Amino acid sequence: MIKTIIITGANSGLGFAASKQILQRGNDYQIIMACRNMDKAVAARAEILQTIPAARIICLELDTSSLAKVRAFAVAFKALHLPLYGLICNAGVAGQNVTTTADGFNNIFETNYLGHFLLTQLLLPEILPGGRIITVSSDRHDLPQITWPGAQAVAHCGQDEQRDRLSYSYSKLCLDSIHVCT
């Protein structure tokens, strides 16, 4: 059976490298490139096809900084009726310029953690027995200055400059708990 794996943020960096590596294993794998920018996704798909012409790749739009778009992605994926072998929660943003998303959350928190948390919840029923869910964390989740200020405090920005600067670390700390919450 073909193993379908969703990789978020698959158009560049680690997500792109992971897509390529998995597809190099052979035609038993199919990658869903879940990307916020479809032009970049299509270009990444084309680049892989140059070296692996038989690669099975589907590009689907996903923006993890929007809960509505995460839900829309889950609907679109389910409509494909593909048994899901793996989900790699890889998409991420870092940086000091924290903003508030349309959903009202710290954009780094929502992109890196909350969107992936919702995605995981929505796709759990689709995961095959023996399937895998992988979250891409960072060793910056346990910096010495990190103390847990509470979920509300890390979910929203603009209250504490120092905490806002650590948004990436907090988002990765939250991500590490996804498996506990499921």
Ligand SMILES: NC(=O)c1ccc[n+]([C@@H]2O[C@H](COP(=O)([O-])OP(=O)(O)OC[C@H]3O[C@@H](n4cnc5c(N)ncnc54)[C@H](OP(=O)(O)O)[C@@H]3O)[C@@H](O)[C@H]2O)c1
């Ligand atoms: N590189 C490192 O040294 C390192 C170390 C530790 C952990 N990590 C983690 O590894 C993961 C991949 O990082 P990378 O270094 O490969 O970074 P990258 O090259 O910047 O790739 C990040 C990917 O995430 C996508 N993305 C960003 N915001 C998104 C959103 N709202 N919705 C959907 N996709 C979104 C980006 O899409 P666009 O192209 O459209 O921006 C891009 O495809 C991240 O979770 C990062 O925190 C990286």
